[in-house]
Amino acid sequence: MKTTLLTAVGLVMATAAAADTDVLTVYAPDYFGSEWGPGPAIEAAFEAQCGCDLQYQTGDVLPRLLLEGERTEADVVIGLNTDVTKRARESGLLGTHGVDLSPLTLPIDWTDDTFVPFNYSHVAFVYDNTKLDGFDSFEDLLNAPDDLRVVIQDPRSSISGLALALWMKAVYGDETEEAWARLAPKIVTVTQGWSESYGLFTDGEADVVLSYTSSPAYHIIAEEDLSKSAAIFDEGHYFFVELAAKIAGTDQPELAEDFLAFILTEEFQTLIPTTNWSFPVALPADQWPEGFQSLPQPDKALFYSEDEAAALKDEAIEAWRAALSR
Amino acid sequence: MARGALPLIAAFVVAGLVIGPVAAVLWRGGGFTALSPADLDALRFTVWQAIWSAAISVALAVPVARALARRSFPGRSALISVMGAPFILPVIVAVLGLLAVFGGNGVLNLLLAPLGVPKLDIYGAHGVILAHVFFNLPLAVRLILQGWLAIPSERFRVAASLGAPVFRLLEWPMLRRIVPGAFAVIFVICLGSFAVALTLGGGPRATTVELAIYQAFKFDFDLGKAASLAVVQLVLGLGAGAVALLLARGDMLGAGLDRVVQRWDGSRLLDALWIGAAALFLLAPLSAILLAGLPGLDDLPASIWPAALRSLAISLGAVVLTTALALPLATRAGEAASLLGISVSGLVLGTGLFVIAQPFVRPSSIALPVTLLVNVLMALPFVLRILRPGVEAVQTDFARLSASLGLSGWALWRIVYLPRLRRPMGFAAGLTGALAMGDLGVITLFSRPGEGTLPLAMYRLMGAYQMQAAYGAALLLVTLSLAVFWVFDRGGRVDADAG
Numbered sequence: 001m002k003t004t005l006l007t008a009v010g011l012v013m014a015t016a017a018a019a020d021t022d023v024l025t026v027y028a029p030d031y032f033g034s035e036w037g038p039g040p041a042i043e044a045a046f047e048a049q050c051g052c053d054l055q056y057q058t059g060d061v062l063p064r065l066l067l068e069g070e071r072t073e074a075d076v077v078i079g080l081n082t083d084v085t086k087r088a089r090e091s092g093l094l095g096t097h098g099v100d101l102s103p104l105t106l107p108i109d110w111t112d113d114t115f116v117p118f119n120y121s122h123v124a125f126v127y128d129n130t131k132l133d134g135f136d137s138f139e140d141l142l143n144a145p146d147d148l149r150v151v152i153q154d155p156r157s158s159i160s161g162l163a164l165a166l167w168m169k170a171v172y173g174d175e176t177e178e179a180w181a182r183l184a185p186k187i188v189t190v191t192q193g194w195s196e197s198y199g200l201f202t203d204g205e206a207d208v209v210l211s212y213t214s215s216p217a218y219h220i221i222a223e224e225d226l227s228k229s230a231a232i233f234d235e236g237h238y239f240f241v242e243l244a245a246k247i248a249g250t251d252q253p254e255l256a257e258d259f260l261a262f263i264l265t266e267e268f269q270t271l272i273p274t275t276n277w278s279f280p281v282a283l284p285a286d287q288w289p290e291g292f293q294s295l296p297q298p299d300k301a302l303f304y305s306e307d308e309a310a311a312l313k314d315e316a317i318e319a320w321r322a323a324l325s326r
Numbered sequence: 327m328a329r330g331a332l333p334l335i336a337a338f339v340v341a342g343l344v345i346g347p348v349a350a351v352l353w354r355g356g357g358f359t360a361l362s363p364a365d366l367d368a369l370r371f372t373v374w375q376a377i378w379s380a381a382i383s384v385a386l387a388v389p390v391a392r393a394l395a396r397r398s399f400p401g402r403s404a405l406i407s408v409m410g411a412p413f414i415l416p417v418i419v420a421v422l423g424l425l426a427v428f429g430g431n432g433v434l435n436l437l438l439a440p441l442g443v444p445k446l447d448i449y450g451a452h453g454v455i456l457a458h459v460f461f462n463l464p465l466a467v468r469l470i471l472q473g474w475l476a477i478p479s480e481r482f483r484v485a486a487s488l489g490a491p492v493f494r495l496l497e498w499p500m501l502r503r504i505v506p507g508a509f510a511v512i513f514v515i516c517l518g519s520f521a522v523a524l525t526l527g528g529g530p531r532a533t534t535v536e537l538a539i540y541q542a543f544k545f546d547f548d549l550g551k552a553a554s555l556a557v558v559q560l561v562l563g564l565g566a567g568a569v570a571l572l573l574a575r576g577d578m579l580g581a582g583l584d585r586v587v588q589r590w591d592g593s594r595l596l597d598a599l600w601i602g603a604a605a606l607f608l609l610a611p612l613s614a615i616l617l618a619g620l621p622g623l624d625d626l627p628a629s630i631w632p633a634a635l636r637s638l639a640i641s642l643g644a645v646v647l648t649t650a651l652a653l654p655l656a657t658r659a660g661e662a663a664s665l666l667g668i669s670v671s672g673l674v675l676g677t678g679l680f681v682i683a684q685p686f687v688r689p690s691s692i693a694l695p696v697t698l699l700v701n702v703l704m705a706l707p708f709v710l711r712i713l714r715p716g717v718e719a720v721q722t723d724f725a726r727l728s729a730s731l732g733l734s735g736w737a738l739w740r741i742v743y744l745p746r747l748r749r750p751m752g753f754a755a756g757l758t759g760a761l762a763m764g765d766l767g768v769i770t771l772f773s774r775p776g777e778g779t780l781p782l783a784m785y786r787l788m789g790a791y792q793m794q795a796a797y798g799a800a801l802l803l804v805t806l807s808l809a810v811f812w813v814f815d816r817g818g819r820v821d822a823d824a825g
Contacts, residue, residue, distance in 0.1 A: 030782075030785075030789070031786065031790065034789070034790065035629055035786075036786060036787065036792065037786075037790065057690050060544055062544075062547065063543055063544055063677075067677070067680065067684075068684065071684065084545065087547060154530075154537075156537065157537060157540050157544065157545075162545075184529075187528075187529065188430070188449055189449045189526065189527070189528045190524065190527075190528070192520070192521050192524045192537075192540075194789070195785065195789045196521075196788075198788075198791070199422070199788060199793055199796075200425070200525075202793050203422070203425065203429075203431075205425055205429050205430055218791045219791075222791070277791065321364065321530040324529040324530050324531070325529070
């Protein structure tokens with residue numbers, strides 16, 4: 001009885017407190033909301049200016065949103081990527097953002113009215129420069145001796161693995177399966193996600209790991225270790241951008257729009273490099289941390305729009321599957 | 327309540343808790359979806375590797391269990407405890423340990439290189455099976471060892487004094503009763519393999535049904551497909567359970583005086599070799615995990631401790647709930663129903679519970695209870711496999727005596743069952759607690775940032791480039807899991823080993 005009463009009092013007080021401040025619910029990937037991700041600093045910065053309470057719900061953003069449909073608790077979703085956004089857009093659950101996109105400093109044009117980018121990188125192969133000379137092109141990597149040990153992610157379970165499949169498709173077109181067949185003998189294994197691959201690489205199980213052009217910055221800044229490099233390929237690199245969007249049926253439309261606009265401010269963008277370990281989307285390169293400025297950038301960004309990516313996805317995965325199953 | 331009703335109700339509850347969520351996902355996905363040729367390939371590989379993994383685990387477990395059953399040496403019971411550890415390791419941690427031994431730069435390759443042996447390559451179907459044997463050999467050994475210890479020692483004494491064939495008369499009937507069930511449980515565990523198959527499988531040839539479910543759910547959001555594949559898993563699991571029940575016929579041995587086995591047969595050297603080989607195979611990767619984790623202990627963030635406490639709470643909650651459900655379920659039908667729980671993808675179970683709960687509560691507010699529930703469902707089959715032979719033996723052996731004394735209800739449990747089931751109950755509780763501790767499970771579906779469990783914290787560290795701290799967290803996790811396991815398992819064996 002006593003506990004029931006206490007709970008009831010607690011509930012009433014919690015409701016009263018909630019009534020004072022508006023709550024903005026943001027669905028985010030698990031890494032984003034964790035104490036090592038960008039989430040906490042962004043939450044503090046936004047709450048300081050909005051007088052609201054920003055709450056993350058972390059997990060698999062898109063499946064959860066689609067599962068909940070119209071009844072979703074989310075006001076904003078963050079952390080989607082162009083290779084899967086078609087599905088999100090077609091659900092009709094997302095609204096237009098109304099944010100001025102002119103501050104963007106992306107290497108590609110971005111004019112979408114639903115999704116606001118918040119960080120980007122390029123998919124790349126990372127290696128230890130004290131042990132390998134590196135690779136100038138995809139051809140260079142494919143021609144490397146077969147005892148080179150490469151670890152990649154599964155395009156069926158990992159977003160970076162899918163990005164590699166699309167990257168291969170963009171470079172090799174109809175000959176993608178052949179290219180995969182040349183890479184296959186060097187692939188030690190294929191992991192479920194990025195973390196497992198990167199762990200194998202840092203443990204010395206692999207010489208080369210599929211990661212991002214921005215990955216060496218972590219080692220340079222957090223560990224003062226200069227031995228990790230991303231190989232920059234002549235053919236160009238697949239562009240990997242992460243996005244945020246507003247839920248059309250949100251009960252906090254103004255807060256949601258404020259948050260999306262906040263994404264492109266300097267305050268938000270300066271938090272990205274050393275918490276998300278990727279490049280900010282609206283910050284000139286001379287304002288990046290030194291470890292990021294020194295990273296070599298690809299000359300060419302290869303990029304499929306969400307429609308192209310959705311159309312090519314099955315074909316790109318099948319080329320991978322067929323070649324590696326031989 | 328009638329005596330027969332409780333087990334039936336418990337079986338229905340368990341079956342409902344599994345079938346309900348699958349049906350919910352199916353309903354939300356708009357019905358069944360046809361399986362593609364790639365799905366069928368995955369199904370074929372899944373069944374194939376599960377059969378091999380279970381067969382090898384059980385085949386190796388028989389001589390190891392026999393050696394452990396008939397030899398006593400200092401540290402025997404500690405060795406049995408620690409050898410159980412691989413079964414309760416989180417997958418990714420176990421893979422790390424295996425790679426440190428069998429990987430490209432692993433100890434084995436370093437030792438073999440000077441001998442001119444070509445580099446061993448762990449990646450491929452054989453790597454998947456190796457990992458599965460590593461995980462499941464401990465379970466198989468323990469299940470079969472229990473069978474050996476359940477043979478009344480008087481029988482061995484009589485057999486020895488008469489010069490009768492011990493194997494044919496005593497051991498073979500016991501094995502016929504125990505081995506099919508052990509095989510079925512391990513087969514069903516391996517059906518659900520996902521991360522092991524992916525990391526060590528070397529590529530898409532080693533695709534499992536579970537991966538196809540993951541893909542259908544996370545990438546394609548094809549719930550119909552996910553549910554269809556889950557139904558395939560259900561059918562396979564039930565099939566395995568049915569076959570095991572059919573095969574596991576065998577006569578009970580009759581009552582003994584409840585004493586520890588003493589034996590006079592068998593080769594000491596051979597037994598020592600079996601025990602040594604199994605210990606090396608199971609403990610070398612564990613040592614690698616220990617070494618990798620030690621430097622990371624310093625890097626652990628403060629938030630790791632609340633996460634560890636949450637994991638501990640889930641673990642203890644799972645022990646209580648599972649034991650409460652398991653006792654009435656310790657019947658043939660109950661064990662078959664419980665196999666449903668591990669047959670089905672945790673992802674589908676979690677999603678189904680989400681679909682069911684969503685109209686009533688915020689899913690994130692029940693993340694921990696749902697994690698607990700799924701853990702209970704997953705642990706039940708092992709627990710029942712461990713408890714049922716004991717419960718049945720007590721029924722056969724003491725039914726007449728209890729009836730003549732007029733014992734029933736709680737008194738019957740307290741005086742007859744519990745003292746005799748202490749050993750299996752302790753083992754089962756330890757296993758449940760440790761498994762729940764290490765389960766990443768459905769919490770990834772809908773957690774709030776501040777509410778992670780220890781395994782989730784470990785994955786978050788890995789995802790944030792903090793590999794060293796992640797290995798430290800892994801070590802902490804393994805230590806806590808083992809501690810939970812040890813406390814319950816020892817608790818169940820206090821006094822039991824005397825004499």
